[in-house]
Amino acid sequence: MDAILEIENLNIRNAYGQSLVHHSRFSLESGKTYCLLGESGSGKTLTSKAILGMLPADLHMTGDIMLRGYKLNRLTEKDWRKIRGKRIGAIFQHPEQALHPSIPIGRQFSDLMRSHLPISRHEAEKQAEKMLGQVLLKDSAHVMKSYSHELSGGMNQRVMIAMALCLKPEVVIADEPTSALDVTTQAEVISLLHHLISDLHMSMLFITHDVLLASYLADTIGVMRDGKIIEQGSTERVLRQPEHEYTQQLCRYRSQRFLSKGGVSPRASSSTAVQRN
Numbered sequence: 659m660d661a662i663l664e665i666e667n668l669n670i671r672n673a674y675g676q677s678l679v680h681h682s683r684f685s686l687e688s689g690k691t692y693c694l695l696g697e698s699g700s701g702k703t704l705t706s707k708a709i710l711g712m713l714p715a716d717l718h719m720t721g722d723i724m725l726r727g728y729k730l731n732r733l734t735e736k737d738w739r740k741i742r743g744k745r746i747g748a749i750f751q752h753p754e755q756a757l758h759p760s761i762p763i764g765r766q767f768s769d770l771m772r773s774h775l776p777i778s779r780h781e782a783e784k785q786a787e788k789m790l791g792q793v794l795l796k797d798s799a800h801v802m803k804s805y806s807h808e809l810s811g812g813m814n815q816r817v818m819i820a821m822a823l824c825l826k827p828e829v830v831i832a833d834e835p836t837s838a839l840d841v842t843t844q845a846e847v848i849s850l851l852h853h854l855i856s857d858l859h860m861s862m863l864f865i866t867h868d869v870l871l872a873s874y875l876a877d878t879i880g881v882m883r884d885g886k887i888i889e890q891g892s893t894e895r896v897l898r899q900p901e902h903e904y905t906q907q908l909c910r911y912r913s914q915r916f917l918s919k920g921g922v923s924p925r926a927s928s929s930t931a932v933q934r935n
């Protein structure tokens with residue numbers, strides 16, 4: 659197997675020495691999606707922040723995070739800026755917090771591209787507009803001139819996806835990217851993300867509390883609880899033959915939702931909640 663991102667014995671403690679993430683170990687294979695699945699407070703976001711070198715200063719981390727075998731733990735902030743965005747892209751739950759409120763989208767987009775690539779403003783804007791078209795934003799020229807508060811939640815999240823993917827990162831981290839969206843928009847954005855990631859042959863770490871989303875997107879699932887990965891394996895195995903009692907509970911809950919939604923099947927079986935074309 660060709661591991662692109664490896665997490666070895668990751669521990670995160672707060673200022674009082676309390677363990678928030680405990681001996682976490684997993685790897686993301688090239689071209690695959692690994693899903694960290696768990697309820698609120700289980701340590702998923704802290705894990706993603708550690709991988710992005712964005713842990714709050716009051717938290718203490720030990721363990722190794724390796725991108726293609728290269729240790730990221732001891733990088734300076736200057737080195738991190740070369741990796742974040744360029745080699746590891748990120749999509750967060752609230753795009754409006756990540757986007758600058760008083761800079762037009764096109765300017766933010768082209769600034770991001772120019773901070774990593776030696777291209778002119780004109781060329782960066784051309785590429786940005788093209789990328790906005792790829793995330794199916796209809797009037798991309800208009801979006802380029804807009805401010806984030808003028809766009810809907812779903813449009814802002816499409817902009818974030820375009821920005822996260824524009825530099826063709828090896829790994830994309832998507833942390834609950836659709837939990838602030840309504841159900842229809844969520845399905846559209848997840849379907850779009852899934853197709854782009856596979857078309858561009860990227861690897862994704864997807865973070866969610868939603869078993870149905872995990873079952874749709876993930877090749878491998880790691881179930882997180884109280885800062886620990888209590889079970890991991892192929893999506894098929896984890897959801898069909900869960901070993902841990904907590905995973906069994908999650909799967910029962912998923913079956914109830916499945917039935918209440920009138921029958922949508924997970925990736926572990928033949929069709930999906932969000933249609934895969």
Ligand SMILES: Nc1ncnc2c1ncn2[C@@H]1O[C@H](COP(=O)(O)OP(=O)(O)OP(=O)(O)O)[C@@H](O)[C@H]1O
Binds near residue numbers: 698701703716
């Ligand atoms: N800066 C911080 N200082 C101290 N404790 C923190 C800090 N950030 C997070 N925590 C705690 O660490 C634990 C894990 O938080 P984390 O945000 O990773 O959970 P999560 O699984 O992503 O949940 P959610 O989906 O609600 O974000 C929680 O108990 C949280 O309160």
